[in-house]
Amino acid sequence: MARDVDGLPEALTDGFTRHLEVDVLHGTDRVASAVVDEWSLTSDLSRDPRTTGSLRIVHSSVKGESWVPDGVDGVLSPFRATLLLTEVVSAGQFTRRVQLGMFDVVEVPFAEDVTAHVGGRWVSRHESEGDIVPVDDMVPFDDVLPGEFLYAGGQLVGGHERVVASIVDVEVESLDGRVLGASLRSPRTTSGSALAEWRHLGLLPVAVTGDGTLPPTTWPAEQGSRLDAVHKCAQVIGGTAMVDSFGQWVLVDDDADEVTLTLGDRGTVTDVSSSLTLDGFYNVVVGNYETEDGREIRATWVAPGSFSPEVMGREIVRYAGGGLDGVRTQSAAQQAVNSIGEAALTRTVDVEVVCVYNPLVELGDRATLTGWHRTVSGVVQKVSMSDQATMQVVIREARPL
Amino acid sequence: MKFEEVVSRKFADASRVSTSVGEFVGMVGSLARVNMQGSTVDIRCDGWTPPIPGMPVRVETVNSAMRVVGPSQTLPARGKVIAALEGGARARIAVGGDEWELPVMAPYTPLPSDVVILNWQSGHVLGEEAAAPSVPDPGTNPGGGGGAFTNLVIQPTASGKYDTNWNNWWGLPEVQASNNNKGIWVYSGRFSALSGANITRVEMFLPTPIVAVGAAFVGLHAYSSIPGGEPSITSTVALPARSGWVTLPASWGNHLRDNPSHGIGVTSGAGNNRWPGVGQASQSGWVRFAGTR
Numbered sequence: 001m002a003r004d005v006d007g008l009p010e011a012l013t014d015g016f017t018r019h020l021e022v023d024v025l026h027g028t029d030r031v032a033s034a035v036v037d038e039w040s041l042t043s044d045l046s047r048d049p050r051t052t053g054s055l056r057i058v059h060s061s062v063k064g065e066s067w068v069p070d071g072v073d074g075v076l077s078p079f080r081a082t083l084l085l086t087e088v089v090s091a092g093q094f095t096r097r098v099q100l101g102m103f104d105v106v107e108v109p110f111a112e113d114v115t116a117h118v119g120g121r122w123v124s125r126h127e128s129e130g131d132i133v134p135v136d137d138m139v140p141f142d143d144v145l146p147g148e149f150l151y152a153g154g155q156l157v158g159g160h161e162r163v164v165a166s167i168v169d170v171e172v173e174s175l176d177g178r179v180l181g182a183s184l185r186s187p188r189t190t191s192g193s194a195l196a197e198w199r200h201l202g203l204l205p206v207a208v209t210g211d212g213t214l215p216p217t218t219w220p221a222e223q224g225s226r227l228d229a230v231h232k233c234a235q236v237i238g239g240t241a242m243v244d245s246f247g248q249w250v251l252v253d254d255d256a257d258e259v260t261l262t263l264g265d266r267g268t269v270t271d272v273s274s275s276l277t278l279d280g281f282y283n284v285v286v287g288n289y290e291t292e293d294g295r296e297i298r299a300t301w302v303a304p305g306s307f308s309p310e311v312m313g314r315e316i317v318r319y320a321g322g323g324l325d326g327v328r329t330q331s332a333a334q335q336a337v338n339s340i341g342e343a344a345l346t347r348t349v350d351v352e353v354v355c356v357y358n359p360l361v362e363l364g365d366r367a368t369l370t371g372w373h374r375t376v377s378g379v380v381q382k383v384s385m386s387d388q389a390t391m392q393v394v395i396r397e398a399r400p401l
Numbered sequence: 402m403k404f405e406e407v408v409s410r411k412f413a414d415a416s417r418v419s420t421s422v423g424e425f426v427g428m429v430g431s432l433a434r435v436n437m438q439g440s441t442v443d444i445r446c447d448g449w450t451p452p453i454p455g456m457p458v459r460v461e462t463v464n465s466a467m468r469v470v471g472p473s474q475t476l477p478a479r480g481k482v483i484a485a486l487e488g489g490a491r492a493r494i495a496v497g498g499d500e501w502e503l504p505v506m507a508p509y510t511p512l513p514s515d516v517v518i519l520n521w522q523s524g525h526v527l528g529e530e531a532a533a534p535s536v537p538d539p540g541t542n543p544g545g546g547g548g549a550f551t552n553l554v555i556q557p558t559a560s561g562k563y564d565t566n567w568n569n570w571w572g573l574p575e576v577q578a579s580n581n582n583k584g585i586w587v588y589s590g591r592f593s594a595l596s597g598a599n600i601t602r603v604e605m606f607l608p609t610p611i612v613a614v615g616a617a618f619v620g621l622h623a624y625s626s627i628p629g630g631e632p633s634i635t636s637t638v639a640l641p642a643r644s645g646w647v648t649l650p651a652s653w654g655n656h657l658r659d660n661p662s663h664g665i666g667v668t669s670g671a672g673n674n675r676w677p678g679v680g681q682a683s684q685s686g687w688v689r690f691a692g693t694r
Contacts, residue, residue, distance in 0.1 A: 205594030294473025
């Protein structure tokens with residue numbers, strides 16, 4: 001969950017106004033701030049980078065400066081700008097700020113300056129020619145600026161075009177995009193603490209409490225190798241890696257924060273649906289592992305009870321094995337296939353929730369939905385939020401079948 | 402062609418590759434007989450003849466075709482004689498953690514404890530090694546991934562001010578350093594992210610102060626969250642600036658690395674300085690580090 005803020009959940013059940021504040025950072029130095037009206041962010045735990053979004057930044061120029069980027073120049077240049085997004089929620093006297101996170105600008109698909117002519121003076125023809133203009137010569141002048149006199153003919157003398165506002169659309173992505181881009185320049189051999197390796201490779205601070213033991217591993221130097229290595233370290237520690245709203249690596253499963261969404265009269269949830277699928281189910285697990293010196297280890301698991309192949313009438317086999325799981329003994333192999341098998345008996349159900357905008361809901365949170373015909377509790381798998389009044393949240397719930 | 406069909410054809414074109422290990426039993430014609438995955442199978446064995454039954458071999462499956470591609474682990478070229486068998490025609494050899502019975506080349510008479518050279522292609526003991534080849538030093542390279550870093554940002558989780566006259570925390574999360582107020586930022590142990598690094602530069606961000614009068618000092622404290630009573634702030638130095646990124650003593654970096662639950666606070670004693678705290682202004686109390694790992 002984003003930083004807990006006193007009283008905010010209560011405020012969200014009633015009337016409130018909000019706006020998104022953007023601090024533009026170059027590196028970590030703040031160079032500008034703006035308020036954004038049109039924006040959207042979509043987060044999904046099953047893709048890299050986890051969060052992408054777009055914002056329309058309208059900057060009212062103070063001294064004629066333009067925010068339209070040009071190469072590495074410009075406040076919002078994709079080559080250097082990082083945005084710190086903070087949602088400000090107000091209800092009367094009550095104001096709270098919730099930091100949504102840091103995002104790198106990766107693209108500016110549209111940028112435009114609005115200009116106005118300032119200074120100078122309109123010189124009419126009769127003034128410039130020192131003559132009275134015949135009525136016949138008076139033609140309608142169709143580009144009348146506010147406060148200007150309507151003269152037939154004449155011209156603007158002096159002054160210059162000046163930027164009064166810049167409209168810049170930016171596409172952003174979460175900071176794991178940096179790690180995705182920073183592939184390893186040379187291969188690297190490692191073993192031992194997965195947490196130490198994660199800190200070495202992760203580029204961002206790693207706020208994880210557990211640890212695991214990496215088997216002797218060599219990360220290749222290929223596209224995306226650094227992010228792959230981070231994900232494997234997280235897998236060895238026992239979770240899924242993501243970058244949170246503080247710009248640090250966390251484990252999804254490590255996150256004890258809980259956010260509650262409520263359906264009903266005082267609730268903020270407006271729509272709930274769910275689905276169930278056989279996709280991904282298996283009732284037999286065959287593990288083919290090998291010892292350190294390359295001898296075969298084999299273990300199998302067959303589902304008991306109503307999910308056994310005999311009772312279900314169909315056998316769905318899943319293979320397990322591979323190098324990084326660290327299974328090197330017969331007992332470890334049996335343990336591994338048992339745990340993979342038991343996971344099959346827990347179905348993951350995606351519950352899609354439409355609720356009133358709540359900036360505290362963050363990807364990877366443990367979320368509880370109350371007030372529906374049953375209580376749903378799971379990990380927030382997807383979040384789509386924007387300047388709209390509602391947001392979409394997908395809670396992935398693990399239920400025993 | 403519909404998009405779905407294009408995608409499914411692309412997937413159908415992708416090679417399916419898997420690897421597993423088995424135990425070589427013997428050759429059956431040109432096929433290798435291998436015990437693997439609970440059955441005995443005859444598989445093509447391309448470009449390599451496994452000579453010795455009992456040897457672990459690697460089997461690769463590419464698009465449903467299985468091949469024995471070689472021994473699953475390289476067997477050492479050296480072994481140690483345990484015993485001579487059959488009058489010296491064969492020998493029991495210790496190789497790695499295993500024992501093998503191998504025939505001996507004619508001129509050599511095996512003696513226990515001899516270090517012998519083995520030919521795994523034919524499965525013979527070639528003879529005793531008189532001297533080992535010298536191995537050139539390959540040098541070591543640290544490998545990719547680490548190195549120097551800047552802008553490693555740790556963000557605080559809370560902040561506050563403590564009034565030493567009234568002995569209470571008040572007006573959270575504002576931070577104040579005055580005659581009778583001390584302020585701190587706490588980080589919930591997040592400096593553990595510095596583990597394994599050597600920090601050479603530490604800077605902290607102070608938002609534009611609400612008031613900035615008189616002296617202000619910055620120091621270290623030992624709290625991971627806002628404590629119950631008066632905070633103790635030590636190692637204080639004069640605050641070099643009241644807003645923006647402020648450089649702190651470089652030694653604090655490795656101190657925070659070694660004491661990850663600690664944090665940073667401000668005091669005055671003769672002045673009044675107030676800053677917006679965590680959640681009141683962007684970047685309040687952020688700490689950025691430069692160093693190597």
